[in-house]
Amino acid sequence: MNCIIASTSTVHGSNYLAYLKEALEELYKDVSEIIFIPYARPGGISHDEYTQKAKEGLAFLNKEVKGLHKFEDPAEALQSAQALFTGGGNTFLLVSQLYNQKVLTPLKKAIESGTPYLGTSAGSNICGLTMGTTNDMPIVYPPSFKTLGILEFNLNPHYLDPDPTSTHKGETRETRIKEFHHMNAMPVVGLREGSWLRVKNNDIILEGGLNARIFEKDEEPYEVENGTSLKDLE
């Protein structure tokens, strides 16, 4: 596999995808065309608008970028794709569309066969075993929470440390993940904004310069440093 699985598309003070520029030049170096999966529709924008945004964000690469929604047979398009990118937005909507368009398995097969893949936010969430650790609102009811399972664990993108000064009584991210582990066994990687997982050469390396926070069932959460391999986490 050959993937960049990123916490976010955008970091504070920077343009869309800009912080990933060098990593994306390397990921996509051998391809001339990238198929963009716009199903997560951030803020409810249309598939066309979202594809346009991806085109602009990837313009520095000088590659063709096509929206998956434009293909008559999206499963076939994934199978013959040179490279892929799934953007963020709402994970419930993304997963519903992947099921409804019958492309979950073709997408998994394409990634497993080595097609370069970029996921950001919701597009990263779906690389885990389930979408059970998304932060998103359940705006639609998907046929299942099961996702690609490219990774042997789950992801929590946009991972946010508890704010010790907060007076808000809603659950912290850490509390939510603890609740997840009362009902589920797989580890969860809390991926902070600016981090990504580089899946390549049978390894999974934490990149981007930051620590990640690992949650395992019935254990205290712990930090791993930039450069750590997560390939044995399961």
Added chain:
Amino acid sequence: MNCIIASTSTVHGSNYLAYLKEALEELYKDVSEIIFIPYARPGGISHDEYTQKAKEGLAFLNKEVKGLHKFEDPAEALQSAQALFTGGGNTFLLVSQLYNQKVLTPLKKAIESGTPYLGTSAGSNICGLTMGTTNDMPIVYPPSFKTLGILEFNLNPHYLDPDPTSTHKGETRETRIKEFHHMNAMPVVGLREGSWLRVKNNDIILEGGLNARIFEKDEEPYEVENGTSLKDLE
């Protein structure tokens, strides 16, 4: 109906349920026993532990408090209950349990027949048409997102205004609700911590001293003041 539908069980700097003391004395004045629904299991605590917490929080009332999980026939227990309280926690877990225990309809009937009902957080969320505007993590897959429909709209408990100083790129609550309205038509009431809806005498009044924020599809969100009736919101 005779309900208190509260954003949160606890406000900053105060004990569990303490800010609702007077409202609960009035709600439960004619009953000697309250059945507590512990299914949402905040932080993954057990049904027994959670019921104990509810007992302690309601001790000032001097009423019996029994956990619904202790009844052999929970549907029958709801039907014959004098009063009800559903605590907060994880809405996905709560809704799954309501379906699995086949008590969603009996609970709705009990509330509609006038049984005094307190909901906090997840226990309030289920009073809306769907759980589609919960803030919780999808830790289990419920059979449906459809909930009690005691209200003709949806609720967003623990409503949180966007933080203009935040550098975090995850979606704000307002963005999430906007995404919800791309897929759903019903209004959403953003209920701030410290607010509750008093459902009584065929009216629904915002109480607790704060404004609430109302989101309607294809309209700008707007504020309503404490004391406003929401009975015509649909």
